[in-house]
Amino acid sequence: MSNSSSSKNGGIGILGMLFVLFVGLKMTHSIDWSWWWVTAPLWMPFALVSALALIAIVVYLIRGSKKK
16 A cells, blocks of 8 residues: 555635635625626736736846946
8 A cells, every 4th residue: 555645735715715706796786896806806916917027027128228
């Protein structure tokens, strides 16, 4: 018999729970938000990382052009 132990990380996470909560509230008409805000827990992290990457690229390009 093999004595291997494995742990699995998984689950829905805080953003997934927020999304499910917001969809439930929207479907029961408890909130009157746009679907953009209801789905924000899904796309907002990607948007923030993309914005930070874009800022880092712009700063790198500006500093690189000043050194020449």
